[in-house]
Amino acid sequence: MTALDELEIRVWRGAADGHYQVFRAPRRANQTVLDVVSWIQREADPSLSYRFACRVGVCGSCAMTVNGKPRWTCRTHITKVAKDGRLTIAPLRNLPVIRDLACDMAPFFEKWRRARGRFEAAISRDDPLVPISPDSLERRAADAAVECINCAVCHAACDVVGWRPDYLGPAALNRAWVAWNDLRDRDRSAVLRAANAGAGCGNCHSHQSCAEHCPVEINPTRSIAGLKRAGLLALLRGSL
Amino acid sequence: MSVRLFLAQRLTALILAPLVLVHLGVIIYAVRSGLSAEEILGRTRGSLGWALFYGGFAVAVAAHGAIGLRTVILEWGGLRPGLATAVAWAAALILLALGLRGVWAVTAGGGL
Ligand code: SF4
Ligand code: SF4
Numbered sequence: 625m626t627a628l629d630e631l632e633i634r635v636w637r638g639a640a641d642g643h644y645q646v647f648r649a650p651r652r653a654n655q656t657v658l659d660v661v662s663w664i665q666r667e668a669d670p671s672l673s674y675r676f677a678c679r680v681g682v683c684g685s686c687a688m689t690v691n692g693k694p695r696w697t698c699r700t701h702i703t704k705v706a707k708d709g710r711l712t713i714a715p716l717r718n719l720p721v722i723r724d725l726a727c728d729m730a731p732f733f734e735k736w737r738r739a740r741g742r743f744e745a746a747i748s749r750d751d752p753l754v755p756i757s758p759d760s761l762e763r764r765a766a767d768a769a770v771e772c773i774n775c776a777v778c779h780a781a782c783d784v785v786g787w788r789p790d791y792l793g794p795a796a797l798n799r800a801w802v803a804w805n806d807l808r809d810r811d812r813s814a815v816l817r818a819a820n821a822g823a824g825c826g827n828c829h830s831h832q833s834c835a836e837h838c839p840v841e842i843n844p845t846r847s848i849a850g851l852k853r854a855g856l857l858a859l860l861r862g863s864l
Numbered sequence: 865m866s867v868r869l870f871l872a873q874r875l876t877a878l879i880l881a882p883l884v885l886v887h888l889g890v891i892i893y894a895v896r897s898g899l900s901a902e903e904i905l906g907r908t909r910g911s912l913g914w915a916l917f918y919g920g921f922a923v924a925v926a927a928h929g930a931i932g933l934r935t936v937i938l939e940w941g942g943l944r945p946g947l948a949t950a951v952a953w954a955a956a957l958i959l960l961a962l963g964l965r966g967v968w969a970v971t972a973g974g975g976l
């Protein structure tokens with residue numbers, strides 16, 4: 625048992641072949657998991673590696689595995705995840721571990737590139753703006769998916785990514801869904817082709833682990849279902 | 865999985881759903897009414913209807929099963945996509961050959 629005013633934290637140390645190290649930290653009111661990790665680095669072991677920036681749930685850099693689940697640590701309160709005072713903190717799943725709690729995010733963003741999850745303008749800044757109605761189907765679909773903070777929590781929660789590391793995964797495909805619904809893009813069919821390629825949306829099992837864990841309540845499963853539907857329609861129309 | 869495979873998987877599932885139900889119905893009917901092997905063969909031999917029904921069944925099973933198997937080997941076997949496709953093709957051809965051989969035996973009456 626841990627004392628009521630103390631937390632017992634197992635923290636992953638080293639790279640993929642590392643181990644857990646146990647720390648004890650004071651328990652405080654209004655404490656987040658990131659606060660605890662920061663306390664360990666400042667007070668117990670300055671060599672602990674981890675990542676954060678905004679501390680308010682905007683930048684998406686602080687995600688870790690907390691008691692087995694991927695979470696944004698800056699907005700995860702200790703009272704929510706460690707009622708018995710025990711925490712196990714590990715790096716995110718499905719990405720190479722650099723050291724301790726820091727993952728290499730390069731493969732994650734490489735997938736965004738492969739899914740063509742970016743905007744390419746059809747017009748230049750000198751052309752007049754094309755009006756897009758806030759009520760249009762495309763605009764509403766993009767709105768529901770656009771607020772992603774690139775935290776890779778969904779990517780860590782997805783078993784298919786774990787089995788097939790080349791699968792584009794929920795975040796990149798969710799971003800491709802935004803690009804596909806952006807009527808200002810100069811080549812939307814390129815987005816559809818990229819998202820429907822061999823390692824793309826057809827591999828999703830729709831089991832919604834991504835949507836369950838996304839901290840900003842985006843539903844990548846729904847976006848991926850939209851890409852599957854659009855891909856099928858395009859194939860049947862001969863425009864894929 | 866490419867969109868083509870995705871579509872083929874769904875289409876064959878759509879075809880198989882009613883065929884499986886009819887197939888189960890046929891089994892239950894044959895067992896409950898105590899039909900002997902000769903009586904069954906008497907009804908299926910020379911029947912174009914049963915040949916088409918079970919021929920279609922065998923083709924859909926070969927395609928559907930092989931596409932599913934390809935996904936399983938990709939996800940759980942860690943094979944490269946090209947190799948997984950080759951294994952899936954082999955499975956499809958074996959399933960198709962076994963299936964059509966069975967259909968031939970009960971409908972054409974060949975002594976296979
Ligand atoms: S719904 Fe699809 S993308 Fe989301 S976790 Fe499941 S397989 Fe992965
Ligand atoms: S979809 Fe949600 S969980 Fe996935 S990267 Fe974006 S914000 Fe994070």
Ligand code: FES
Pocket residue numbers: 676677678679680681682683684685686687696697698699
């Ligand atoms: S530190 Fe920016 S989202 Fe957590």
